[in-house]
Amino acid sequence: xxxxxxxxxxxxxxxxxxxxxxxxxxxxxxxxxxxxxxxxxxxxxxxxxxxxxxxxxxxxxxxxxxxxxxxxxxxxxxxxxxxxxxxxxxxxxxxxxxxxxxxxxxxxxxxxxxxxxxxxxxxxxxxxxxxxxxxxxxxxxxxxxxxxxxxxxxxxxxxxxxxxxxxxxxxxxxxxxxxxxxxxxxxxxxxxxxxxxxxxxxxxxxxxxxxxxxxxxxxxxxxxxxxxxxxxxxxxxxxxxxxxxxxxxxxxxxxxxxxxxxxxxxxxxxxxxxxxxxxxxxxxxxxxxxxxxxxxxxxxxxxxxxxxxxxxxxxxxxxxxxx
Amino acid sequence: xxxxxxxxxxxxxxxxxxxxxxxxxxxxxxxxxxxxxxxxxxxxxxxxxxxxxxxxxxxxxxxxxxxxxxxxxxxxxxxxxxxxxxxxxxxxxxxxxxxxxxxxxxxxxxxxxxxxxxxxxxxxxxxxxxxxxxxxxxxxxxxxxxxxxxxxxxxxxxxxxxxxxxxxxxxxxxxxxxxxxxxxxxxxxxxxxxxxxxxxxxxxxxxxxxxxxxxxxxxxxxxxxxxxxxxxxxxxxxxxxxxxxxxxxxxxxxxxxxxxxxxxxxxxxxxxxxxxxxxx
Numbered sequence: 001x002x003x004x005x006x007x008x009x010x011x012x013x014x015x016x017x018x019x020x021x022x023x024x025x026x027x028x029x030x031x032x033x034x035x036x037x038x039x040x041x042x043x044x045x046x047x048x049x050x051x052x053x054x055x056x057x058x059x060x061x062x063x064x065x066x067x068x069x070x071x072x073x074x075x076x077x078x079x080x081x082x083x084x085x086x087x088x089x090x091x092x093x094x095x096x097x098x099x100x101x102x103x104x105x106x107x108x109x110x111x112x113x114x115x116x117x118x119x120x121x122x123x124x125x126x127x128x129x130x131x132x133x134x135x136x137x138x139x140x141x142x143x144x145x146x147x148x149x150x151x152x153x154x155x156x157x158x159x160x161x162x163x164x165x166x167x168x169x170x171x172x173x174x175x176x177x178x179x180x181x182x183x184x185x186x187x188x189x190x191x192x193x194x195x196x197x198x199x200x201x202x203x204x205x206x207x208x209x210x211x212x213x214x215x216x217x218x219x220x221x222x223x224x225x226x227x228x229x230x231x232x233x234x235x236x237x238x239x240x241x242x243x244x245x246x247x248x249x250x251x252x253x254x255x256x257x258x259x260x261x262x263x264x265x266x267x268x269x270x271x272x273x274x275x276x277x278x279x280x281x282x283x284x285x286x287x288x289x290x291x292x293x294x295x296x297x298x299x300x301x302x303x304x305x306x307x308x309x310x311x312x313x314x315x316x317x318x319x320x321x322x323x
Numbered sequence: 324x325x326x327x328x329x330x331x332x333x334x335x336x337x338x339x340x341x342x343x344x345x346x347x348x349x350x351x352x353x354x355x356x357x358x359x360x361x362x363x364x365x366x367x368x369x370x371x372x373x374x375x376x377x378x379x380x381x382x383x384x385x386x387x388x389x390x391x392x393x394x395x396x397x398x399x400x401x402x403x404x405x406x407x408x409x410x411x412x413x414x415x416x417x418x419x420x421x422x423x424x425x426x427x428x429x430x431x432x433x434x435x436x437x438x439x440x441x442x443x444x445x446x447x448x449x450x451x452x453x454x455x456x457x458x459x460x461x462x463x464x465x466x467x468x469x470x471x472x473x474x475x476x477x478x479x480x481x482x483x484x485x486x487x488x489x490x491x492x493x494x495x496x497x498x499x500x501x502x503x504x505x506x507x508x509x510x511x512x513x514x515x516x517x518x519x520x521x522x523x524x525x526x527x528x529x530x531x532x533x534x535x536x537x538x539x540x541x542x543x544x545x546x547x548x549x550x551x552x553x554x555x556x557x558x559x560x561x562x563x564x565x566x567x568x569x570x571x572x573x574x575x576x577x578x579x580x581x582x583x584x585x586x587x588x589x590x591x592x593x594x595x596x597x598x599x600x601x602x603x
Contacts, residue, residue, distance in 0.1 A: 027417040033491045035418065038410030041403035042422060044461040048442065049429040055438030069441070118329050133589055134333050140581050142520030144538050148545045148574055149339045152346075152361050159342055162360035191335065248431075256523050260546055274436070281437045282527065294435035302432055 059292035065285070079292035090293070092268060093276040100182055100253040100272065105246065108189050112197025113235070117227070119198060120205050132202075135195025143256040146192050150184070151175055176264030184261075185254060204238045205231065240317045248305035251297050273297050338363075343578075347372055347571035354565050361567070371564040372572035379557030382540055382573055388452070389519060389537040393580075396456040396518040401511050403461050408469035409495050423470075429463035443528055454528035455521050455536070462517075465510045472506040473499060505591045512588045519580060537577050545570045 028035065059079055061072040082090040115135065122128045138146065153159050154174040161171045174180055212230050221229065255274040262270045271279070273293065281290030345365045346354075353366035376382040410416060411423050434442075439458065448454040476499065484494045500507070522538040529535060535543075543549050551569050 024417065031413075031417045031491075034410045034413060034416050037406035037492065037495065038408075038422070039406075041407030041461045041466065042410075042425070044403055044457065045407075045425065045429055045463060045466075047446075048439070048458045048460075049434055049463065050425070052434035052438035052442050055441045056435060058437070058441070115329075115332065118325050121325055122329070131329060131333055133586075134336055136589065137582075137585065138336060140516050140520075140585065141578070142522055142538055142541075144520075144522050144541045144546060145574060145577060148541060148570075149343060151546065152343065152571070153339050157360050159361040159363075162357055165358065195332075195336070259523070259526075260542060263547070277436050282440060287437060291435060291437045294437060298432055298435060305431070 056291060056295050058288055059295045061288055063287045063291075065287060075288070079288040080296070082289060082293060083296065089267075089271065090276060093271045093273050096182075096269070097251055097253055097272040100185065101250040103182055103186055104189060104253065105243075105250075107186055108194070109243070109246070111190055111194045113201050113239070115194055116198040116201035116205060117231070120202060132195070132198070135198065137195070138192045139196035141192065143192075143254075143260060146188055147257065147260045150188055150191075154184075175261075178266050178269035181261070181265040181269045185257060188257060189254065200238060200242070201235065204235050208234045237317055240312055240315070244305060244308040244312060247308045248301050250304065251301055340578075343571050343574055347568050347575045349568055351565060354567055359565075359567065361571075369564070369568070371562055372568040373576075375556040375562075375564055375569060376551075376572050376576070377557070381535075381544075381555045382537075382576065383557060384533070385535050385537045385540040386576060388534065390580075392452055392455050392521070392536060393515055393518040396460070397511055397515045399456060400460050400462075400465075400514040400518075401507065404465050404469060404510060404514075405495075405500070405507070407461065408466050408473060409491075409499065411466070412470045412473035413491075414474075426463045426466050430467060440527060449528055450530045450534065452529075452534065455518070455524050458524065459517060459521070462514070465513065469503075469506055469510060472503055476502055508588050509591045512584065512591075515584070516581060537573075541573060541577055545573055 055069070058069060058072065060074055060076060061069075062075045062078075063069070063072040081087075119128055119131060122131070141149075151158065154172075155161070156171065156173060156175065158175075160174075164171055174184060208231065213226055216226050216230060251273055253272050253274070255272075255278075258270055258272055258275055259278065262275065274297075277290040277294045277297070280286045280293075284290075342361045342363050345363055346361045348365040348368045348370070349362045350365070350367050350369035350371075353362050353364070354360075356362075356366075377386075407422075407426070411419055411426065413419065443449060443454050443458060446457075448457065480498055480502075481494065484498055489497065520538060521536065522542070525536050525539050526542075529539065544551050544555070548570075551566060553563065556563070556569075
């Protein structure tokens with residue numbers, strides 16, 4: 001079929017006189033099998049990624065679940081009132097979200113890098129592979145499983161406390177304590193994804209030119225100096241890229257993870273923006289307001305990625321997309 | 324020093340798995356000896372907990388449902404993703420530019436929770452197993468990964484296929500797919516794990532208890548510690564084991580499929596993941 005060869009006119013000679021529309025039709029006929037193969041995926045994407053965007057219209061409506069979207073009356077920005085009326089539940093959700101974002105950026109982000117450096121320093125290729133396989137595994141478990149495992153390990157009747165009690169030591173309460181909830185969430189995120197996060201750093205480390213290390217060894221640099229002057233600078237680009245990507249997600253902090261554990265921890269310490277949207281909208285029935293909150297969240301997320309990318313360009317890094 | 328740090332990290336992963344499995348196999352005496360808690364050594368191994376949950380009843384049914392959703396969903400996802408990625412990988416084909424923009428746009432943002440719910444509702448998918456498959460059928464990031472892989476295949480292959488007169492579907496089946504096993508395996512694994520683990524969509528969209536996949540059963544009986552009684556286990560269970568081994572057995576059966584496919588696929592991980600990260 002002709003479609004393989006790029007730029008070849010669909011029908012030689014007549015192409016120049018054809019109108020744009022009929023030429024497009026010709027190309028469509030030529031590529032119909034390709035389009036047919038791709039269409040189911042394209043439709044699914046449009047239906048479930050782009051179509052919901054229209055649903056955001058109810059952020060500006062007084063929507064009731066039994067109404068058709070076209071029937072609901074428009075109320076302007078009324079649903080966005082949580083932004084300026086100081087709704088305490090919303091403010092506390094925002095505060096919890098931001099705290100978790102910062103805590104996770106500080107404690108979660110560096111650990112995969114550290115693990116990757118440790119793994120990389122191992123001599124045996126086989127041992128390295130084995131350890132990697134073990135460390136990647138938790139990434140593939142669902143949050144339900146991870147939360148259940150943490151309960152069994154750290155809960156009041158869990159393994160840790162059983163051990164402490166049997167040895168006449170005081171029990172440690174970790175699960176269901178509001179003050180420790182954010183620490184618990186952070187520990188779970190680390191347990192689940194720190195190993196998985198090493199993949200990208202290991203790949204980046206593998207791409208560093210080995211001659212740099214040899215040359216520095218000749219110049220008498222020790223291990224720490226090589227790490228500081230060669231490895232870490234080489235990873236700067238990837239670290240910035242990952243930080244930018246995180247920034248876009250920074251208002252989404254572990255939705256499934258939190259909703260599973262809200263009961264024992266209590267709403268005050270555990271409500272974040274995502275759970276607020278769920279609890280007020282789908283559970284509480286205030287559809288318009290929670291859609292408005294979700295919309296604000298998405299817009300802020302996109303703006304943060306764009307802003308962070310600008311910043312990256314300013315520092316001479318590539319960022320997620322080019323200028 | 325380094326070895327100790329790595330050793331601790333690995334133990335932190337292994338010990339929980341170990342004790343979950345050991346507790347699921349523990350008999351009454353071993354559980355009693357630990358004061359009703361988790362054990363590190365099951366004593367005399369007992370398979371009563373597994374017999375109870377696998378002899379028909381809530382867990383057995385949920386397992387069947389999850390397996391069906393995972394298999395059907397993964398097949399649908401792989402077919403749709405491969406088709407779309409193949410189309411977009413052919414530079415110069417009709418519609419490639421606008422479609423690529425659409426896919427990249429979908430990588431950047433996610434639709435809101437409530438608008439997504441409304442679409443599922445409008446399509447009358449609520450309380451249907453399709454609500455767990457169709458909304459997540461195509462992951463834009465996976466399309467980007469596959470497209471990058473297809474574009475990386477040698478150009479000459481396509482040219483010679485065209486000269487031989489192969490149609491684009493024949494080229495896909497005979498040439499592209501056999502060369503793309505690694506990326507198909509990785510993307511397929513990601514989809515399968517996603518379907519198997521699906522919790523939030525199930526909580527949102529599935530209302531009838533008898534349609535629950537395994538993740539909802541896990542939440543109810545293990546995370547929320549709802550007591551498992553005679554009604555929840557099958558008729559084939561002769562004795563009722565203590566709650567904890569029952570719960571841990573549910574946890575283990577939810578884990579096993581992942582543990583089983585994992586070793587076969589993990590050698591492809593780094594390659595598949597990096598294709599997406601570098602070229603995407």
